[in-house]
Amino acid sequence: MDETTDRSGSNGHDTRSPTATVDKAPETRPSGRIDRAVAGASVGILGLFVVLALILPAEMSSWVGAAFTACANIFGMYWQVLLLATFLIALVLIFTPWAKARLGNQAHPDFNRFSWIAMIMTTLLAAGGVFWAAAEPMYHYATAPPYFTNDGHSGFDAVAAALATSFIDWGFLAWAILGSLGTIVMMRAAEKGMPLRPRSLLYPILGARAAKGPVAGIVDVVCVIAVAAGTIGPVGFLGLQVSYGLNSLFGIPDVYPVQLLVIAVLTAVAGVSVFSGVSRGIRFLSSANIWMALALMAAVLVLGSAWFVIKSYFSGFALYMTDFFSMTLYRGDTEWLSGWTVFFFGWFLGYAPLMAIFIARISKGRTVRDLLISTTVLPPIATTFWFSVLGGTGIFLEQQTEGSISGPLMDGGLPAAVMAISDNLPLSTIISIGFLILTMTFVATTTDSMSFAMSQSCMTSGEPSPKLRATWALLIGITAAVLISLGDGGVEALQSAIVITAVPVAFVMLPSLFAAPIYVRQMAKEQNLA
Template sequence: MTQSASDADRQTQSSLGDPIVLTLSIGFIVLFLALSFYDLDLVANSISQGFAWSALTFGTYFQFLMLLTFFIAIGLALTPAGNAKIGNLDAPELSTFKWLSIILCTLLGGGGVFFAAGEPIYHFVNVPPAFDTDPGVAAAVPGALAQSFTHWGFVGWAILGSLTAIVLAHAHYEKGQPLQPRTLLYPLFGERLMRGPLGGVVDTCCVLAVVAGTVGPVGFLATQVSHGLEVLFGLPNTFVTRLLVLATLGMVYVLSAVSGVHKGMQLLSRFNVMLALGIGAVIFLFGPTLFLFNSYFAGMGTYLDDFFKMVTMTAETAPADWMQWWIVFFYAWFIAFAPLMAIFMARISRGRTIREMILAVAVIAPIATTVWFTLLGGSGIYYQLTGVIDLTDALTNFQFDIATLALAQALPGGTWMALAILLLTTIFVATTGDSMSYSIAMVGAGHDEPSPFLRAFWGVIMTIMAAVLLAMREGQIAALQQFIVITAVPVSLILLPSLWDGPKAAFAMAREQGLID
C-alpha cells in the first residue's frame, strides 16, 4: 500500500515537473515581469551593469572553456572510446539525415538566418579588431567571413553537445540517473546533489538561461516577420500583428513539442533542411556564384590561419564594447544553452557512437553553418560591394531585421525569396522553441519521455513571456538577451567538470561495452 502511494507520488511529480525547479523558475519569471512593469529602466540598467561586469570578468574564462571543450572532444573522438554506443542500442533510433536535420535546425535556430544574412556584412563595413583592412573593399571580405565563422564555428558548436552529452548519456542510460543538468555534477558530488534541494537550484539556473536565450529570438522573430509583412504586403506593423505572428509561432512549436521527437519535431526539421537546401541552391546557381565560391575558401583559410588570434582575443587587445557584444555575447549564449542542448543530444543520439555524435556536432554542423553564412552573408557582401544595397547605417545600428529583408529582396527571386527566408527563419525559431520546451520538460520530469502537458506548459510560458515583453517595449527583449551573459556564469561552472568527466564517461562506456580492457 505504501509502495503504491510512493509510486503515485513519483508519477505525479513526473507529470507536473520537479516542484523546486517549477517554483523557482516560474517565480523568477513572474518577478522579472513584475519588476519590469514597476520600473522598466531600473531592471534594464541593472541587467546592463550585470552584463558588462560578467562579460569583463568571465569573458576570457568563457573562451578558454570553449577552446578546451572543442580540442578535448576532437581528441576523444579519435580514441578507441569513440566507438562506444550511446543508450545501449545496436542501431540508431533516427536515420542519419533525420538526426542531422534535427541537430542543425535545433542548435542553429533563428540565428541561422537572422545573423547569417547580416553579420558578415556588418564585419565587412565595420572591420573587426583582428584585421587592419579598409572597410567596404574587396580585401575586407575574407576577414568579415572569418569573424562570423569564429562566432558560429567549431568552438561554439562543440560546447552544445559533445563532452556534456557524453556525461549525461553515461549517467542516464548506464547509471539510471535523470536527464537533468544536475546530472552533469553527479560524478563530482554523487547522490547528495541529486536528491537535495541544491540540485533543483542547479537545474533552475540552466532552465532560466535557456528561457532567456529562447524568448529573445522568439520575440525578435515576431518583429522581423511583422516588418516583412508590412514591406511585402502592406500589412500594418503594429503590436496586434506581432502578437498574431507570435501566437502562430507558439502554436506551431507547442504542437511540435507535444507530438515528440519522432513526429512534429522531426517533420519540421526535415522540411526546414530541405527548404534551406533549396534556398541555398538558388543563391549559388543564380547568384554571384564565383564570388561566393572564392569568398568561402578565402574566408575559411583566414579562419583557420587566424583561428587562435580571433578566438583568444580579449578586452586587452580589442575594444571592450566590441568584445562584449560579439565574442563574449555569442559564446555566453552557447554556454547558456549547453546543458539543455546536451540533454537533447543525449536523447536523440541513442544508438550512435560517441565519435559520430562529436563529429556531427563539432565538425559537420559548423562546416554546414559556415557554408550557409557564406551563401547569405557572402551574397549580401557582394551586393553591398557592387552598390545594389547599402546596409551600412542599418547594421551599424544593429537593425538586422531590416538588413535580412533588404538582402532577401536583392537575391534571385526577389519577393519570393524574401517569403521563403521569412518562412525559413520562422521554422528555425520554432524548432528551437519545440526542442527547448521538450528539454525543459525533461529537466522537470527527470527522464526522456516527459508528459505532453509539461512540454506544452513550457512552450506556452515562453510564448506568453515574449508577448508581455513585446507589449512593454522591444528593448526589454534586448535586456533579456543581455541577461544570457549573466546566466552563463553559473552555467559555465556546471559545465566545467565535463572537461575531465566527459573522457572518463566515454572510456567507462567503452569498457562496459567490451570495446577496451
C-alpha cells in the same frame, strides 16, 4: 527506414529484424512526476523579470546592462578558454579507439542519420540561422573587427575578415560546447541511474549526491532560466522580423498587433509539434527546415553570385583556420568582445546543459565518434557555409551598390538584413516569403525542442507529458509577446540576461572536460573495445 527502436533492455543486443519498422513513438512511455519546486522557481523568476521589465523598464535595462558588462569582462576569458578546451578534447576523442563505444546501452539508433543531424542543427540555428547569418558578416564588413584593425594586421581582405569573425562566433567552439562532452556526461550519468536534468552534469564530482539537495535544484533552475532567455529572444525577434517583412512586402502595418499574431502562430505551430512528439513533430519540422534551407541557399547562390560566395567562403575559412587560436583568445578590445564573441559564447553556454539533455534524448545507440563528428565537425562546416551564402551575398550586393544592405541594416537592425538581401535579388518576393517561412519553422523547432528540455529538467522521474511541454511553449510565446510590447529593449534585456546566467552554467559544464574522456574509455572497456 526512418526510425528504429531498441527493445533489448540494457544489454545492448538488439532482438529485432534489421528491417523492422516502428509504429509507436518513445512518447508512449508513461510520464513521470513533476519537480514542483524547480518548475515553480523557474516560472517565478521568469515572471518576476517580466513584471520588473514592465513596471521599471529603464531601470531594469540599466541593471541588466551593468551586470552583463561586468560578467562579460570578468568571465569572458574563462568562457573563451572553456569553449576552446571543450572543442580540442572532443576533437582528440574522435581519433581514439574508444570512440567506437555506443551511447545509452543501446545497439541501434532511434533515428536515421539525416533526421538526427537535422534535429541537432535546427535546434541551435533557429537562434541565428537567418537573423545573424544575414546581418553579422555585414556588420563586420562595414566596420572591421578590432582584431584586424588594432593589432598590426595590414592589407587584410575585408570580406574574409568579416566571414572569419562570424565563423569564430558560430563555428566549431559553439557547436562543441552545445553537443559534445556535456552530452557524453549526461548519457553516462543516465546509464548510472541519474535523471536527464542539468544537475547530472555534476555527477563526475558529486556522484549520486548530484541528484538531490539544494545545489541540484539551483543548478536546474539556473539552466532552465538560461535556455528560456535564449529561446524567448529569438521568438521575440521573429515577431519583429516577420512583421517588418510583411510591411516591406505587402504594406501591412509594422505594429504590435501584427507582431503578436506572428508569435501566436509560431506558438500554435510549436504546440502542434509538441503533441506529435519528438519522434514525429520535432523530426518532421527539422527535416523540413533542412530541405527548405537547402532550396533557399541554392536560390540565393544562383540569383546572387555563386562564384563570389564560394571564393569568399574558402578565403574566410582559411583565415579562420590560420588565426583560429589567436582570434578565439583575442582580448584586445573587451568592449567589442562583450558585444560579439563573448556575448555569443555566453549565449551558447546558457544553452549547453539543456542542449545536452535534448541531444542525449535522441542519440541513444550512436557511437561516441558519431556524436562528436555530427555535433563538433559537420554542423559547424555547414553553418559557416550558410553564413557565407547569406552574409557573403549581402556583402556582394553592398559592393555593387553601396548602402543597399548596410543602410537598411543600420536603420532597421536585424529584421532588415535578410529583407534587404532578398529585395536586391531577382524573384525577391518569393525569396523573401521563403526566408520568412524558414525563420518561422526554425524558431518553432527550437521552441519545441527546448520546451522538451525545460520540461525534462522539471521532472523527478520519467519523461514530461505533452501538456507540460505545451505549457512551456506557451509561456515562451507569452513572455516574448509581453517583452516586445516594450520595443526591442525588452527582448534585448532578456538576451543580455542569458549571458549573466552563463556565469554559473559555465562552472556546471567544467567537469565535462575531464569526465568525458574517462567515461568514453570506461564505456569502451565495458563493450570490449579497448
